[in-house]
Amino acid sequence: MKQYLLIDIGGTFIKYSLTDAHAQKVSGGKVPTPLTGMDDLLAAIEGFAAPWKGQFEGCAVSMPGRIDTKRGIAHTGGILSGFMWEQPFAALLEQRLGVPVTIANDGKCAAAAEAWTGSLAGVDNGLVLVLGTGIGGGIILNGKVYMGSHSAAGEVSNLVTELGSMEGDDFRFDVIGKVAESPVWAGKASASGLIAAYAAEKQLPAHGPQPTGEEIFAAYAAGEPEACRALKKFARRVALGIIGLQSVLDVERVAIGGGISAADALLPAIQTELDDLFARCPVFPMLEPELVRCRYGNDANMIGALKLFFERNPA
Template identity: 35%
Template structure:
């Protein structure tokens, strides 16, 4: 069975794995992401690839930023701005003589769910990744949509508050799980504002302040889902991100969506509510999704979604 080398480039860690074309992980590892510049970063990646050279038939990469999947070029690079303009075909395809693929990390996670997870066989739907902002991907006609500028599904750019004067009024901040956790910990007087475990201990225990902040947050997420549903008419919405492991998250988003629909007659009676479920994949989602994107590209199936 053919094997592929997959990289998941993150702001904290560079994850890598060797998989077969059925999605079985043969081995995987990670290293702290090199942030000192492109040359040092590539040196690290080349050292990893050289270890497996001769054992893979392709290289797949997931990373932040706007990704030109046609020409294999990274734009912006998120928290790694030195990746802006990096041509993966030249840097890896030409160097190792194998097919290469590169995909946005949010879209890669959605592809993982399409291939082997909660979006498998779903004709229309979406995935929301609730982290520092809101990432994900939109599926229409059984295909992940990239858009004319490779930015379809960038939900963080939706303007949530029409009176906002800065980024705080956009979906990226309104739907930020990190911001919600910070607000809960601040209300509780916890010293570590990023401690998600402490925040959810209070939420699950029914602490009044924590629950109020959490329910307001889930109402914001429900509003995001409603807005996307009006455009996509999805049958299923998949919730990903670290907080999705908490059962109360999916339950409360569903409750808040229903409460929102009940406020408006036409929403309740005319707009069909999508099924809202937890994502199957967590830490390895981008690994699986990047590989699936490469396999689709090799087989020519990705053309249908462009």
């Protein structure tokens, strides 16, 4: 049985798994993500891969940033961008592991997983939205993940939502960690945006402890007015972005993922707002897409990374 090493590099942890060709896990774990430099990152990966040396045929990596999967280049690396900038990361890993390596953007990996055997299976044109700290995006066109001309398709976090605030000559947006405070879609419609909306409804101090998504949905289930207003506002903002994307992409189905997508109340809330907006705007030429929950949770990035590996390395 052929086996593969799958890696999901996140801002806090690197998750890894030894799987078969169907992404069925044999073994796995996680380690803290080194943010100190390339050598430390490579050493961490080499360290957890060492016990499995000779047992895997290749390595598939999901990671943040603008990633050229075809050439194996990480043009940026999200939170890793302090050292992950225009780096031949796939080649560097191949030197350490001694097997073929592919790298791909995490949003595109999530889309690949859902299109392979998940909520977008059999769909020609679809969209995955992962509501996390930002908004991960992956576009399926004609049954395949659309990478774009510069490997940047699906970076939906950066959809501009507040034109006026960006018109001044003094405008700058150059700190990734400030996304929640920026005039882009991720600032309002990510999980961070939901927390901010709830904190505003509760008039919580900006520098005090912030509620978690679980606490917000628990308050919503209990009928708390502030939680109900915050979720409605948040769902409206997500729906507005979907309309903007639909006007360009004309997809059949939109799959919602991310940690908060597990909450039973989220999808119906977004569906209600999307239905309402389309009903209020009969002049829209596009049709309302079907809205579904992503099938795969925390394993989506690794599953999709394997699918993209097979596209680059046919069995």
